[in-house]
Amino acid sequence: MDRSKLFGVFLLSLALAGAQALTPAHYLSLSDVARLQNLLSQQFTDLESAYYSVVGLTKLGAAVPDHKEVCQFLKSQLDPTSVDSLFFAAETSQAISGCEIPVSNETRDILLAAVSEDSTMAQIHRAVSALSSLGLPITSQEVVGALLARINKEDNVMAITLALQTASRLSQQAELGGILEEIEDLTARLDDLGGMYLQFEEGLEATAMFVTAAYSLSDHVDMEPPLKEEQVIQLVNSIFSKKSWDSLGEAFSVASAAAALSSNRFHVPVVVSAQGPATVSHSLPTLQLLVTDVMSQPLASANVLVESAYAVASKSIILSQAPFTLNDGVFELNFMSSQPASGYYQFTVAVTGDSRLVANHVELKVKVSTEVAVTNMDLSVVDKDQSIGTKTTRVDFPSKAKTAFTADSHINFAMSFQLVDINTGVELTPHQTFVRLHNQKTGQEVVFVAEPDNKNLYKFELDTTERKSEFDSISGTYSLYLIVGDATLENPILWNVADVVLKFVDEEAPATIQPKTLYVPKPEIQHLFRTPEKKPPTVVSNTFTALILSPFLLLLILWFKLGANMSNFSFSPSTILFHAGHAAMLGLMYVYWTHLNMFQTLKYLAIIGSVTFLAGNRMLAQKAVKRIAAEQSSRLAKYRSLR
Amino acid sequence: MSNSVISVISRFLEEYTTTTPNKLKVVDAYLLYILLTGALQFLYCLLVGTFPFNSFLSGFISCVGSFILAVCLRIQINPQNKGEFLSISPERAFADFLFAHTVLHLVVMNFIG
Numbered sequence: 001m002d003r004s005k006l007f008g009v010f011l012l013s014l015a016l017a018g019a020q021a022l023t024p025a026h027y028l029s030l031s032d033v034a035r036l037q038n039l040l041s042q043q044f045t046d047l048e049s050a051y052y053s054v055v056g057l058t059k060l061g062a063a064v065p066d067h068k069e070v071c072q073f074l075k076s077q078l079d080p081t082s083v084d085s086l087f088f089a090a091e092t093s094q095a096i097s098g099c100e101i102p103v104s105n106e107t108r109d110i111l112l113a114a115v116s117e118d119s120t121m122a123q124i125h126r127a128v129s130a131l132s133s134l135g136l137p138i139t140s141q142e143v144v145g146a147l148l149a150r151i152n153k154e155d156n157v158m159a160i161t162l163a164l165q166t167a168s169r170l171s172q173q174a175e176l177g178g179i180l181e182e183i184e185d186l187t188a189r190l191d192d193l194g195g196m197y198l199q200f201e202e203g204l205e206a207t208a209m210f211v212t213a214a215y216s217l218s219d220h221v222d223m224e225p226p227l228k229e230e231q232v233i234q235l236v237n238s239i240f241s242k243k244s245w246d247s248l249g250e251a252f253s254v255a256s257a258a259a260a261l262s263s264n265r266f267h268v269p270v271v272v273s274a275q276g277p278a279t280v281s282h283s284l285p286t287l288q289l290l291v292t293d294v295m296s297q298p299l300a301s302a303n304v305l306v307e308s309a310y311a312v313a314s315k316s317i318i319l320s321q322a323p324f325t326l327n328d329g330v331f332e333l334n335f336m337s338s339q340p341a342s343g344y345y346q347f348t349v350a351v352t353g354d355s356r357l358v359a360n361h362v363e364l365k366v367k368v369s370t371e372v373a374v375t376n377m378d379l380s381v382v383d384k385d386q387s388i389g390t391k392t393t394r395v396d397f398p399s400k401a402k403t404a405f406t407a408d409s410h411i412n413f414a415m416s417f418q419l420v421d422i423n424t425g426v427e428l429t430p431h432q433t434f435v436r437l438h439n440q441k442t443g444q445e446v447v448f449v450a451e452p453d454n455k456n457l458y459k460f461e462l463d464t465t466e467r468k469s470e471f472d473s474i475s476g477t478y479s480l481y482l483i484v485g486d487a488t489l490e491n492p493i494l495w496n497v498a499d500v501v502l503k504f505v506d507e508e509a510p511a512t513i514q515p516k517t518l519y520v521p522k523p524e525i526q527h528l529f530r531t532p533e534k535k536p537p538t539v540v541s542n543t544f545t546a547l548i549l550s551p552f553l554l555l556l557i558l559w560f561k562l563g564a565n566m567s568n569f570s571f572s573p574s575t576i577l578f579h580a581g582h583a584a585m586l587g588l589m590y591v592y593w594t595h596l597n598m599f600q601t602l603k604y605l606a607i608i609g610s611v612t613f614l615a616g617n618r619m620l621a622q623k624a625v626k627r628i629a630a631e632q633s634s635r636l637a638k639y640r641s642l643r
Numbered sequence: 644m645s646n647s648v649i650s651v652i653s654r655f656l657e658e659y660t661t662t663t664p665n666k667l668k669v670v671d672a673y674l675l676y677i678l679l680t681g682a683l684q685f686l687y688c689l690l691v692g693t694f695p696f697n698s699f700l701s702g703f704i705s706c707v708g709s710f711i712l713a714v715c716l717r718i719q720i721n722p723q724n725k726g727e728f729l730s731i732s733p734e735r736a737f738a739d740f741l742f743a744h745t746v747l748h749l750v751v752m753n754f755i756g
Binding site: 533534535536540541544547548550551552554555558559562563564582585586589592593598601605609616617620621623624627 | 665668669672673675676679680683684687691692694732733734735737738741745748749752753755
């Protein structure tokens with residue numbers, strides 16, 4: 001029981017995840033299509049560019065000018081011995097009316113000979129296409145065999161795409177299953193970029209030609225291509241994100257892909273966009289949507305409806321299952337008739353009417369704007385001690401109060417007003433409600449925020465003693481402005497309400513406020529080098545150096561008095577070596593202090609030290625022997641004397 | 644009270660001069676020298692200040708270290724302690740003394756700046 005519940009929850013979450021469908025971020029707008037057509041309409045100089053131009057324009061649904069001249073050009077440039085030449089001429093002649101390329105037996109033989117395992121995939125593709133366009137018979141099974149053999153040998157994206165394209169020209173009775181499987185294999189080779197784009201690393205042309213070939217073959221065998229909705233949209237994004245094309249071949253591939261994606265039998269991506277800004281107001285109550293395919297051609301048989309629309313702020317649902325009406329190619333909905341409050345609304349629009357439509361659920365953010373009116377603007381002077389009664393003056397927008405108000409140390413200035421929607425009378429709380437006080441003489445301005453209370457009544461109070469610092473205690477006449485603004489307001493307000501005379505105590509001489517000099521060069525910083533620490537005078541250090549060395553003298557004197565001597569100094573080599581080595585070590589210490597670093601010192605120390613150690617070991621051993629001998633002889637003498 | 648202190652000191656000095664072998668007196672003179680040097684260095688530091696502190700430290704530690712090593716040498720070569728240092732001959736003690744001094748001076752020279 002628990003398991004099935006979990007599974008149900010899992011399915012539900014999957015469904016909800018799927019509801020956040022991807023919609024095309026890039027497509028060919030009308031100006032893009034015009035630019036593509038322009039590029040394809042350039043004068044062509046050879047058969048290949050003629051092919052790209054003419055066939056490309058046909059795919060975009062544009063008219064090819066001067067069919068007779070094109071036909072003449074084809075016939076004059078044709079080389080009947082070249083497969084490529086025959087391919088370009090044949091395909092182009094099919095696109096224009098009334099053009100017949102003469103075919104001879106040799107032509108047919110050349111083309112048939114090209115269909116074999118030993119030709120390249122491109123050759124096979126061009127030969128088969130030429131044969132098909134010229135109306136010559138093709139043995140489909142042989143072609144299929146050759147294609148499958150070539151796929152194994154030329155395992156790259158372009159070759160397999162050409163195989164798909166070739167297969168779509170063969171008879172429907174042929175065994176095309178093996179080639180059809182390649183669509184799925186190629187789909188797996190696409191690179192996913194951030195979940196938004198799907199393209200081959202070989203580039204735009206390869207991706208666009210793949211899409212064309214895949215749909216061409218799928219339509220031919222009437223089997224849905226194994227492309228998921230999300231993948232189709234990602235391919236659309238990749239192919240139509242580039243808006244200027246480097247070569248005729250690239251432009252041709254984009255045109256072919258656009259044609260394939262707008263008129264195949266299985267997947268037609270839908271592009272839904274608002275005409276102009278997605279804003280409605282009382283003056284413009286209808287929301288207008290353009291529903292087209294990827295080439296900006298309007299979808300004739302579509303039904304557009306709002307599945308749900310809810311307010312972003314309150315999440316309350318305003319509309320559910322409301323249909324759009326088609327009016328002159330544009331889908332319209334009178335949103336204001338539902339009387340929405342001003343703000344932002346999230347629309348989920350569904351396009352139905354054709355089972356081929358892909359990405360037909362679109363999320364749209366619609367803004368409802370309105371006009372604001374300031375009502376009940378009451379200006380009053382309030383006595384702090386409450387000894388004199390409050391005087392209130394009402395001012396109507398857009399006039400200014402006739403008398404100036406005064407605020408000083410015992411009188412406060414207060415203002416209250418309401419902001420309402422002109423059309424509905426509902427109270428509004430816009431994002432920006434500011435009170436600006438501008439000193440006419442000094443140019444100083446101070447801005448405060450007016451806050452609404454819980455009944456949506458805006459209040460502003462000015463206490464001169466509290467606000468001294470903002471004004472720098474500069475007394476004078478200030479113009480008071482009310483500023484009201486918001487993204488959903490069509491009429492932002494800047495209203496000079498009144499003049500207020502402010503009197504501050506402890507006033508300094510009013511200095512003209514200079515605008516803050518922010519962008520002038522700053523004073524140069526002089527670098528202060530670290531002052532060396534104070535050293536003691538040289539006399540003191542010299543004295544103490546002498547003092548420190550004096551105990552050494554004392555030591556020498558004491559040793560002399562004790563009778564320490566070097567009478568036992570034996571001049572054996574080990575002794576000399578030892579003393580020399582020891583002296584060298586002490587010298588090394590001095591050199592370490594002045595010149596070397598630890599590593600070098602350790603190196604030298606190791607050398608000198610080992611020499612000294614060996615010599616010293618020898619020397620001390622000899623001494624030990626002597627000592628033991630002396631001890632033994634003295635013990636012997638003592639023993640003998642005792643006897 | 645002071646009488647007894649003076650008599651103790653004089654007795655100590657008398658015994659010292661008579662019973663201590665010459666070798667040890669030589670080492671004792673060396674110890675006195677090291678002590679005085681260290682004390683004078685410390686006095687300088689107190690009077691004049693600790694700049695440069697690393698030099699003072701290295702000099703002072705050199706004195707302290709040398710003093711300690713000399714004391715160890717004195718203990719080890721004292722014939723009266725022979726029983727406790729059976730495996731260490733006076734020559735061995737001296738060799739250890741020299742080796743320890745090498746290491747001490749390496750450190751001192753590194754730190755003296």
